[in-house]
Amino acid sequence: MARVLVVDDAAFMRKLLGDALVSGGHEVVGEAGNGAEAVVRYQELRPELTTLDITMPEKDGLSALAEIMAIDPAARVVMCSALGQEGKVLEAVRLGARDFVVKPFQPARVLEAVGKALA
Amino acid sequence: MRLGASTAEAIANVFEMFVPGAVERGEVSVLPDGATPFTNLPLHGVAASVSYVDGVTGANVLVMNPDGARVLAQAMGVPAPDEHTPELSELELSAVGEAANQSLAAAAAAISVVLGQEVEISPPDTRVLDDPDGAAELYGKASHAISTTFVIAGEPCRLIQLVPSAFVVRMARAIDEMAVEPPAGGDAAGAAGAELGAGGAADGGVLSLDDALRDINLRVWAELGRTRLALGQALELPVGAVVDLDRSADAPVDLFVNGLCFGHGHLLVTDDGEWAIRVDALTGPASRHGVTVATPMQ
Numbered sequence: 001m002a003r004v005l006v007v008d009d010a011a012f013m014r015k016l017l018g019d020a021l022v023s024g025g026h027e028v029v030g031e032a033g034n035g036a037e038a039v040v041r042y043q044e045l046r047p048e049l050t051t052l053d054i055t056m057p058e059k060d061g062l063s064a065l066a067e068i069m070a071i072d073p074a075a076r077v078v079m080c081s082a083l084g085q086e087g088k089v090l091e092a093v094r095l096g097a098r099d100f101v102v103k104p105f106q107p108a109r110v111l112e113a114v115g116k117a118l119a
Numbered sequence: 120m121r122l123g124a125s126t127a128e129a130i131a132n133v134f135e136m137f138v139p140g141a142v143e144r145g146e147v148s149v150l151p152d153g154a155t156p157f158t159n160l161p162l163h164g165v166a167a168s169v170s171y172v173d174g175v176t177g178a179n180v181l182v183m184n185p186d187g188a189r190v191l192a193q194a195m196g197v198p199a200p201d202e203h204t205p206e207l208s209e210l211e212l213s214a215v216g217e218a219a220n221q222s223l224a225a226a227a228a229a230i231s232v233v234l235g236q237e238v239e240i241s242p243p244d245t246r247v248l249d250d251p252d253g254a255a256e257l258y259g260k261a262s263h264a265i266s267t268t269f270v271i272a273g274e275p276c277r278l279i280q281l282v283p284s285a286f287v288v289r290m291a292r293a294i295d296e297m298a299v300e301p302p303a304g305g306d307a308a309g310a311a312g313a314e315l316g317a318g319g320a321a322d323g324g325v326l327s328l329d330d331a332l333r334d335i336n337l338r339v340w341a342e343l344g345r346t347r348l349a350l351g352q353a354l355e356l357p358v359g360a361v362v363d364l365d366r367s368a369d370a371p372v373d374l375f376v377n378g379l380c381f382g383h384g385h386l387l388v389t390d391d392g393e394w395a396i397r398v399d400a401l402t403g404p405a406s407r408h409g410v411t412v413a414t415p416m417q
Contacts, residue, residue, distance in 0.1 A: 009242050010213045010214075010216060010217040010220070010243075011209055011210055011213040012192075012195070012197065012210050012213035012214040012216075012217050013213075013217055015210065016196060055220065055224070055239075055240060055241070055242055056242055057242045081224075082220060082221045082224030082225070085224055085228070087231075087237055093350055103217075103221050104133075104136050104137065104195075104221060
């Protein structure tokens with residue numbers, strides 16, 4: 001069971017992800033609504049796992065991922081992307097993301113990705 | 120016209136994931152030059168705007184009435200309010216914005232395939248239209264405007280696309296380049312796709328979504344077999360590596376049309392020395408047996 005930071009610009013998606021994580025026994029220790037906030041919250045909270053949206057205002061998920069990996073090369077990050085953003089997902093994996101979840105998703109898929117990232 | 124239709128189809132397909140079997144495609148209209156697409160918008164309706172920001176530019180505004188927004192949000196998992204309150208909650212608005220975001224990402228992916236270049240979208244801007252007459256000023260203008268109607272779970276919904284001329288020109292050029300040679304003596308089915316960007320978006324008129332899509336060129340390919348590799352293995356594959364697939368050499372191959380498995384058949388070599396498939400079975404709705412499809416192999 002892990003302490004998780006949930007990052008998505010949509011409050012609805014943060015709730016959906018949070019509910020899925022809590023149902024799997026994880027704890028949501030913080031949320032962020034854009035990439036810049038995600039980096040700040042990561043430094044503050046040092047979560048065991050971060051879920052990161054790709055398309056966000058101010059700073060997108062890929063830029064935030066690069067900064068988080070620079071802060072903590074052992075960071076465990078799972079990307080959440082919309083259908084059709086596979087190219088960006090590959091870039092995210094190259095940057096250090098452990099797995100990705102395609103929206104719209106089932107809670108079981110989120111827990112599977114989180115479980116793999118934590119293994 | 121066909122640009123609007125194909126974008127609308129990508130959006131409808133994503134909405135189908137949220138409200139299975141409850142998405143009806145309506146009409147696609149190319150608005151005459153100078154006409155504003157932002158007329159007759161519902162008071163207190165919800166507008167979710169997503170723009171293309173890299174690769175091409177253009178804006179897409181999804182408009183629905185408050186009841187439609189609430190139905191969609193609930194289908195996506197937002198709990199119904201305890202009592203009926205006309206005002207939509209922040210979570211309901213966020214869900215509608217997310218639906219627009221996910222559906223326009225799919226549309227952008229389809230455009231990326233045609234252009235051969237990544238098309239990026241902006242985060243959604245979602246708002247309640249307390250002053251529908253101000254929408255034209257809010258969302259601006261473009262050379263071309265396309266309006267597409269849907270019915271989602273019984274509630275009307277409209278997609279307004281603002282398409283700059285540069286976008287139309289690039290799409291027309293890309294489709295020209297990917298169009299196949301038209302069959303000898305036939306009408307130019309291959310060249311018809313070029314109308315998508317050129318005349319098609321500028322010629323005005325109304326078509327049903329189905330009719331608007333009928334002469335779009337699609338990518339057709341055959342699949343010999345599959346396998347799975349870990350990303351690390353794929354990245355480290357050396358030249359000369361042999362990758363086993365999951366099918367024997369004499370097994371049928373799968374015929375794909377734009378990513379959809381459409382049938383099965385056997386490989387042939389034509390008189391011109393090119394690969395072709397003898398189609399043994401079709402899984403699509405308009406099944407015709409004994410068809411031979413010449414296709415580049417993947």
